[in-house]
Amino acid sequence: MKFDISYTIDALPRLLEGALVTLQVTLVGFVLSLSLATALTVMREANNVRWAHRALAVYISFIRGTPLLVQIFLIYYVSPVIGLDIGPYTAGILAITLNSAAFVVEILRGGLASVPSGQFEAASALGLKGPALWGKVILPQTFIASVPPLVNEFTQVLKASALLSTITIVELMRVSQQIFSRNYHPVEVLLGTFILYFLMCFAVSRSAALIEAKLELRRG
Amino acid sequence: MADKYLELIGITTRFGDVEALQGVSLSVARGEVVCLIGPSGCGKSTLLRAANWLTPPNEGTVRLDGSVVGHAPQGRATAAQIRALNGHRARIGMVFQQFNVWPHLTALENVVRAQMVVLRRDKSEAEAKARQALADVGLSDKMDAWPERLSGGQKQRLAIARTLAMDPVLMLMDEPTSALDPELVAEVLAVLQRLAEIQMTMLIVTHELGFAMRVADRIVFMEAGGIVEQGPPQELLSNPRTDRLKAFLDKLSLTTLPKDREHAEI
Ligand SMILES: Nc1ncnc2c1ncn2[C@@H]1O[C@H](COP(=O)(O)OP(=O)(O)O)[C@@H](O)[C@H]1O
Ligand SMILES: [Mg+2]
Numbered sequence: 361m362k363f364d365i366s367y368t369i370d371a372l373p374r375l376l377e378g379a380l381v382t383l384q385v386t387l388v389g390f391v392l393s394l395s396l397a398t399a400l401t402v403m404r405e406a407n408n409v410r411w412a413h414r415a416l417a418v419y420i421s422f423i424r425g426t427p428l429l430v431q432i433f434l435i436y437y438v439s440p441v442i443g444l445d446i447g448p449y450t451a452g453i454l455a456i457t458l459n460s461a462a463f464v465v466e467i468l469r470g471g472l473a474s475v476p477s478g479q480f481e482a483a484s485a486l487g488l489k490g491p492a493l494w495g496k497v498i499l500p501q502t503f504i505a506s507v508p509p510l511v512n513e514f515t516q517v518l519k520a521s522a523l524l525s526t527i528t529i530v531e532l533m534r535v536s537q538q539i540f541s542r543n544y545h546p547v548e549v550l551l552g553t554f555i556l557y558f559l560m561c562f563a564v565s566r567s568a569a570l571i572e573a574k575l576e577l578r579r580g
Numbered sequence: 581m582a583d584k585y586l587e588l589i590g591i592t593t594r595f596g597d598v599e600a601l602q603g604v605s606l607s608v609a610r611g612e613v614v615c616l617i618g619p620s621g622c623g624k625s626t627l628l629r630a631a632n633w634l635t636p637p638n639e640g641t642v643r644l645d646g647s648v649v650g651h652a653p654q655g656r657a658t659a660a661q662i663r664a665l666n667g668h669r670a671r672i673g674m675v676f677q678q679f680n681v682w683p684h685l686t687a688l689e690n691v692v693r694a695q696m697v698v699l700r701r702d703k704s705e706a707e708a709k710a711r712q713a714l715a716d717v718g719l720s721d722k723m724d725a726w727p728e729r730l731s732g733g734q735k736q737r738l739a740i741a742r743t744l745a746m747d748p749v750l751m752l753m754d755e756p757t758s759a760l761d762p763e764l765v766a767e768v769l770a771v772l773q774r775l776a777e778i779q780m781t782m783l784i785v786t787h788e789l790g791f792a793m794r795v796a797d798r799i800v801f802m803e804a805g806g807i808v809e810q811g812p813p814q815e816l817l818s819n820p821r822t823d824r825l826k827a828f829l830d831k832l833s834l835t836t837l838p839k840d841r842e843h844a845e846i
Contacts (some may be wrong), residue, residue, distance in 0.1 A: 482680035482739070485632055486746065487670030487698040489662070496693055500684045577726040580683035 367548035371539045375549075378535030379556045385449070385531060386518045393517070394510070396457060399503075401472060402494055404465075416465070423462035429523050431455050436527045452524040460517050466552035467513060471506030478500035488529070491502070504575050511568035515561045524555075532556060584643075584752055585610040585781055591624070591630050591640035601625045601637065602805040608750075610835065612780040615792035615813075618802035624785040628752050631783065632672045633665055644668055644750065664794060670675065670698045673743030675753040677713030681727045687738050690722040691745045699746065705754070706745075717771050737771055751775065754785040782792040793817060801825045818820040 404416060423431070435458075436451040446454070475498055483497040503510070524532035536553040540546040586608040593601040600623045601633045608614050616624045629635035631642055633650035642649040649668045651842055657665070691710035695701045701709070701846055717737035727735055736756060743751065756772065757765045767819050769791050775782065778796040791801055795812045800810040801824075807827050809816065 395744070476678070478676055478678050478680040479682065481634060482674070482676060482682075483846075485669055485672070485674035486694040486743070487666040488694060489666050492697045496697060497682055501682075504684055510660055577728050578684045579728065 361545075362546065364548060367543060368552040371536075371543075374535050375532060375552050375556055378530065378532035379560065381529070381531040381535075382445045382518065382521050382533075382557075382562065385453055385456065385529065386521050387522060388424055388459060389453050389521070390459040390517050392398045392453065392466050393460035396461040397468055398499065400461070400465050401468045402499075404469075405472065406473050406494075420462045420465060421513060423459055428455070428459050429526065431459055432523055432527060446522075447464040448529050452521075452527055452529050455516060456521065456524070458545070459520070460513060463516070464510070465514055467506050467509045468502055471502040471504075471508070474505045475501045477532050501580075504578055506573060507568065507571060511565060511571075515564050518560060518564065519557065581608065583609040585645055586783070587641075587643040588627065588631060589641045589643070589808055591627060591637045591642075593630060593635065593637040593640075593647040599630065600805055601630070603639070604671045604802075604805070604807055606800065606807065610781055611795045613776045613780075613782045613784065613795050615791050615796040615799045616783065616785045617787070617789070617792065617799060617801060618808075620748055622802045623805045624752050624802055625664050628674075628754050628783060628785055628787060631750075631752055632674055640802060644672070646674070655745060666698070670694075670746055671749045673740075673748035675739055675743060675750040675751065675756045679732070679739045679759070681730075681735050681738050681742070683727050685727075686718060686723070687725050687727065687730070687741075690727070691742045694742065695745055704844050709745045710741070713745040714738075716744060716774075717741045718767070731764060733767045736760065736768050740768075740771055740775075749781065750782075751780055751782045753782065753786075755785050755787065756785070757788060761780075761806070780828070787832070789817060789829075802829070 400416060406412060432452060433453040435455045436442050436448060479497060479501065480493070483493045509528065521531055522529055522533040525537060526533070530538075532553060536537055536549050540549040543549070584607040588604065588606045591601050591604045592599065604623070604627055606614075606627070616627065618624055619738075626635055630637045630640065631649070633642065637824075638649060639652055641651045647668075649672075650665065665744065682693070685693060688707065688710055688833070692703070692706045693754055695706040695709060697707075698715050711720070711723065714723060719734060719741060720739055722730060722734060727738065730738065736759075740756075742763070753772070757768050760768065769788065772782070772784070772791070773795050784792075785797075796813050797808060799813050799816045801808050801822075803824050809820065809822050816825070817829065820829060830836050
């Protein structure tokens with residue numbers, strides 16, 4: 361079978377649609393993951409509750425110690441069994457969120473460690489407390505310090521979302537499979553898929569460099 | 581009572597086995613400038629940080645204008661107590677050795693933020709206040725600068741402006757010039773001197789004896805977790821009563837000799 365680029369070109373419009381879904385689930389999953397991880401980070405820091413720390417540590421080691429694919433299957437197949445009627449999208453995004461959050465918590469821990477204790481003290485001494493102290497002073501600095509690893513995590517999530525094809529989510533990888541299982545030209549179709557994934561990740565890391573340059577001045 | 585605006589009563593603070601403060605009592609009158617001196621590790625910072633309950637002591641009481649800032653030992657603080665404490669903190673300005681300006685905000689935003697959040701001032705009022713405070717410390721031309729681009733002296737003046745905008749009734753300063761390059765010390769001391777002139781009540785930890793001599797109404801000498809000696813600057817520095825203060829001044833004078841003392845010795 362000869363390589364024929366026209367199969368790549370023909371597949372492109374549908375691949376782009378799939379890429380759009382990939383971007384959507386990635387974005388939603390990442391935003392949820394960042395929110396969850398932020399909440400966990402503040403809780404870990406603010407409450408010195410021993411069992412909460414233990415629970416978080418167990419959660420992180422379970423997530424990091426098992427394959428994402430297994431986690432996706434687990435949530436997708438177990439949720440109906442326990443009476444939760446969530447479709448593949450919700451299940452998939454939930455899996456991605458829970459998985460990514462375990463990594464983002466660790467990223468934010470590093471970012472938070474780079475915020476000098478004097479920042480807490482100055483804010484407290486001015487009368488800021490709780491949500492204002494975290495929201496206006498500590499978290500902005502934590503995020504700014506965490507931009508490079510967070511962007512990296514975003515691309516990890518984007519790439520990992522290909523696994524969602526296994527639970528019938530019609531994202532880029534699934535679209536690609538659908539096309540070449542019909543036209544029997546996997547090489548051409550996968551080439552297009554490959555390039556689209558690469559372009560998305562490339563664009564994300566390039567924009568990260570721009571964000572970085574913008575944030576440079578806001579570091580202490 | 582007028583001569584007891586800030587009252588620290590029987591402050592004892594322990595860090596593990598270390599007793600950093602051993603039942604220290606100190607009062608500051610309204611409009612008074614008190615400079616705290618003493619060797620490193622004697623508990624100056626800990627005492628200052630007890631005054632706004634930033635480092636709550638194990639025992640002791642702090643009162644500001646008759647109302648309790650903190651009282652120890654005490655069980656878990658109630659919501660009302662926490663609110664009251666933050667109310668006090670909003671009126672007690674604190675200036676740190678390491679400035680602790682907020683790097684993610686411009687100079688103006690640094691000064692605006694706490695006013696809006698803590699004092700619930702609206703944006704235009706907070707900005708007007710901030711511009712005034714920045715002008716007071718000589719930073720009118722740096723409103724939109726990022727702290728990253730400011731010198732150490734400018735950062736410290738920004739930190740002072742940030743607290744001034746809160747209309748403080750008391751300022752606590754922990755070695756405000758110790759982290760500065762020598763040529764930048766004067767600009768910060770000048771700001772502090774102006775605050776003293778407008779009768780700002782201040783408790784200042786400093787090693788700048790010349791400055792203390794000029795602006796302090798009283799100098800308090802601490803050592804090993806307690807107050808050893810206190811009095812008017814001239815009297816205290818030129819005529820130390822205790823051997824411990826004498827030894828401290830002798831050691832310090834090897835590096836920074838205040839002029840008056842130099843003459844006194846000749
Ligand atoms: N957070 C802390 N944890 C443990 N020990 C501390 C802490 N802060 C201060 N200390 C100890 O308390 C003593 C007094 O410290 P400090 O008040 O900082 O002294 P100064 O400001 O006069 O140099 C020192 O022995 C210091 O090591
Ligand atoms: Mg100190």
